[in-house]
Amino acid sequence: MTAVIEQPIVSTEPRSRFNEVWRVVRLHAVTPSVFFGIPWIILGGAWLVMVVIGLIAGSAGADTDKMAEGMRYSWAVLSPQWYLVVVGVQAIGLTLSFALGFGATRRDFWLGTSLMFGIVSVLNAIAIATLVQLEKATNGWWLNISMFDALWYGQNGWLVDFYTTLALQLFVLFIGASVTTVYLRWRMRGMLILAFGAIALILAGVAIATFTQSWPAIFEWFGGIGIVGVFSIVLGLAAAFAVGGYLVIRRATPR
Structure with missing residues (x-):
């Protein structure tokens, strides 16, 4: 008599790639204040300062038309952008080791982080572009x-307001994220090489433009492509940082 031993069936069905990427997005979303709360607190604080100035100027009988014209150059609307660089740093430096511990691959982590950056940038761009129109109305x-x-x-x-905000937010987020991958991969030596390399490249570009007297042509070219063209370059740089960060993080070692 032959004994038949039933073996348990082990499922070998691969996990969905999108589900793995989405897990990383959910991991980032555990602390929504980092991506949404603090940036909008900064922006709200700047708006409150503007309102107080407007109330004081109106009560004092000042020329509010000139005041409004001057405020157009205050850069207050861009106040959260500097913090978003830090958000990009934190998204990689503080989360990578945790995600890897839960079984995420480096590729899935970078794709999920990039998707989170995209969601944040789209939502913020919609909000800011809408607030511009409300302020005008x-x-x-x-x-x-x-x-x-x-x-x-x-x-x-x-x-156009939506597009430019989207490009700018993606740019600053990916700068912070990609620079952090350099640190995780090569530590301080890599950061020093990156910093000195970037400074040398900028100085070389300035020197070439100065000695060849190309500044008028450069400014004319930027004026010719318009605001959409300029921010298309910004978006292209964001994509370059995203690709570069992905290539580096594949061999990065979290702390």
């Missing part, structure tokens, strides 16, 4: 101030 929140309707914003319509 209410004549500066009924105080004739220019907080969001500043710099290039408010001159080319909602879609």
Whole structure:
């Protein structure tokens, strides 16, 4: 008689790649204040300062038209961008080892982080572009101030404001993230090489443009491509940082 021993069936079905990537997004979303809370607190604080200035100027009978024109160059609308560089650093430096411990691959981690950056940038771009239009519709929140309707914003319509904000946010996020991958891969030696290399490249470009008297042509070229063209370059640089960060993180060692 032949004994038949039933063996348990072990499922070998591979896990969905998107599910693995989405797990990383959910991991980042555990602390939404990092991506949404603090940047909007910074932006809200800048807006509150503008409102207080508008109230004081209006009560004092100042020329609010000149005040609003001056506010268009305050850069307050860009105040969260500097913090978003730190967000990019934290997204890699503080989360990579944790994600790897839960079984995520470096590729999935980078793709999930990039997807999170995209979600954050899209939502922020929608909000800021909409706030620009609200500010214009209410004549500066009924105080004739220019907080969001500043710099290039408010001159080319909602879609351009959305596109430029999206490009800028992706750019700063990927700068922080990709620089952090360099540190994880080569530690301080890599950071020093990167810093000195970037400084040398910038100085070389400035020197070439100066000695060849190319500055007028450069400014004319940037003026010719317009604001959309300029931020298309910014978006291209963001993509370059994203690809570079992916190539480096494949061999990065978390602390």
